[in-house]
Structure formats: C-alpha cells, structure tokens
C-alpha cells in the first residue's frame with residue numbers, strides 16, 4: 001500500500017482536495033477531524049488537566065481552548081505535546097485497517113506534515129497551494145476568523161514556498177475545482193500504476 005501525505009497551509013484547499021480523494025474511492029485519514037474527535041473522548045481529560053477550564057461536560061471547547069493557546073507559543077507547544085501523539089496513533093490504526101482491507105493507496109491528510117516529522121510516515125507528498133492573496137481572502141472570509149488568529153496559525157506553519165519545494169506533487173487550487181479534480185485523478189492513476197509518471 002502506498003501512503004500519500006496531503007498537506008498545505010491554512011486555507012490552501014486541503015479539505016477540498018481531501019474530499020476529492022475520497023470521492024475517487026481513496027481512503028483518507030484527516031488529522032484535524034481526528035483532533036476534534038479525540039477532544040470529545042480520550043484527549044479531553046488530559047487537555048483539561050493541562051488547561052483548566054478548556055472543557056465542558058467532558059468535551060474540549062475549542063473556542064475556549066483557542067483563547068488559551070493561540071498566540072502563546074509555549075501553551076501551544078504544551079497542547080501539541082498532548083495531542084500529536086494521540087493523532088499519530090489514530091492515523092497508524094487507520095493505516096493498519098486499510099492494509100488489512102487490501103487498499104492499494106491511502107491518504108494521510110496532515111496540516112503539519114512537515115512540521116511534525118510526518119515525512120517519514122508517507123511515501124509521497126501532495127502540497128495544496130494557492131497565491132498568498134487568494135489564501136488570505138479565503139481564510140478571512142470564514143466566520144470567527146480574524147487577522148490575528150490567521151497570523152497566529154500561519155506563524156506555526158512552514159511557509160508555503162518551502163512546502164512546495166519539498167512536494168512530490170503540487171496542486172494549485174486557484175485554478176478552479178475541475179482543474180484540481182483532474183490533477184487528483186492523474187496523481188491517483190500514476191500512484192496506482194495505471195499511468196507513466198508525468199512529474200509534479
């Protein structure tokens with residue numbers, strides 16, 4: 001089974017690309033979704049112990065937790081130390097299930113793939129990218145998002161140009177959904193051995 005890492009900075013179109021891989025029948029593990037799921041289960045008591053007041057009824061309140069960690073590098077590092085090992089274990093269990101089911105290709109959707117040493121866990125890497133002004137407009141258009149929150153998150157992510165340098169495939173998501181879908185189909189065909197390599 002080939003394990004394909006999917007990453008990209010905030011607002012670059014990772015969720016959209018991830019959904020397109022799923023539409024093509026490729027199993028995808030989504031780290032952000034795993035965090036949110038773990039916050040309603042195993043991670044909640046650990047997060048509450050480290051950040052009192054961050055949970056309600058045994059579930060992490062992400063808005064409350066965000067207020068305690070966003071913009072505070074030491075607090076975020078502490079939170080990541082709790083969350084990342086749990087997410088990694090969740091992804092490993094997902095891969096084991098896919099292998100057992102005979103999957104030929106599986107995707108790990110990891111926003112912080114490069115930042116957390118995820119390169120060792122995947123064979124090929126897809127980076128979703130778009131021009132900085134497109135990214136900013138997308139992110140600031142979201143409810144609850146502020147320029148400060150965007151800067152705080154961006155500051156913890158490897159810059160887009162560095163990510164692109166490390167990619168096996170770059171998907172430009174500023175060209176519309178159809179172009180992205182076609183590119184994803186090409187990547188799947190290539191990795192499934194149905195097509196000669198065509199480069200990034």
Ligand SMILES: CC(C)(COP(=O)(O)OP(=O)(O)OC[C@H]1O[C@@H](n2cnc3c(N)ncnc32)[C@H](O)[C@@H]1O)[C@@H](O)C(=O)NCCC(=O)NCCS
Pocket residue numbers: 009010011031032035062063065066069070076079080083084087111112153156157
């Ligand atoms: C700070 C929290 C509470 C804010 O919650 P909120 O619902 O507002 O945001 P959400 O989780 O949907 O994340 C929004 C975007 O920021 C990115 N992001 C989240 N945490 C981080 C981080 N520590 N460093 C860089 N990017 C991050 C996400 O990948 C996503 O693209 C939450 O993001 C969190 O618990 N982060 C720590 C866990 C983590 O590192 N997650 C990243 C993927 S494993």
Ligand SMILES: Nc1ncnc2c1ncn2[C@@H]1O[C@H](COP(=O)(O)OP(=O)(O)OP(=O)(O)O)[C@@H](O)[C@H]1O
Pocket residue numbers: 008009010011012013014015016017111138172173174175176177178180
């Ligand atoms: N391939 C694409 N073509 C056109 N528009 C796109 C494409 N991908 C994403 N977009 C638009 O960009 C916005 C952000 O996309 P998406 O939610 O997939 O980003 P993301 O990288 O997953 O964000 P985050 O890291 O914050 O979770 C959406 O509003 C979506 O409509």
